[in-house]
Amino acid sequence: MRKRFFERFYYGWFIVFIGALGVFFSGPGQTYSNSMFVDEYIKEFDWSRSEVSSLYSIATLVAGFIMMGVGRFIDRFGNVR
Numbered sequence: 001m002r003k004r005f006f007e008r009f010y011y012g013w014f015i016v017f018i019g020a021l022g023v024f025f026s027g028p029g030q031t032y033s034n035s036m037f038v039d040e041y042i043k044e045f046d047w048s049r050s051e052v053s054s055l056y057s058i059a060t061l062v063a064g065f066i067m068m069g070v071g072r073f074i075d076r077f078g079n080v081r
Helices: 011-035 038-045 049-077
Strands: none
């Protein structure tokens, strides 16, 4: 007897799909909104465009490494409710 689609569908894949959509739609917003202020950063701090871009890249990498540490911390101690 064939199982119905929802009986054999693993719910975790739905969560992965929704999470991927969230990452996909939040990433460009951060990047595009930051790019609106690049000229202001250049004028205000007297930086070059490459310095602003380098700082943004470094900050993104540092945030990624911090998120790995935060994830490990939450896995170890749990979240606070």
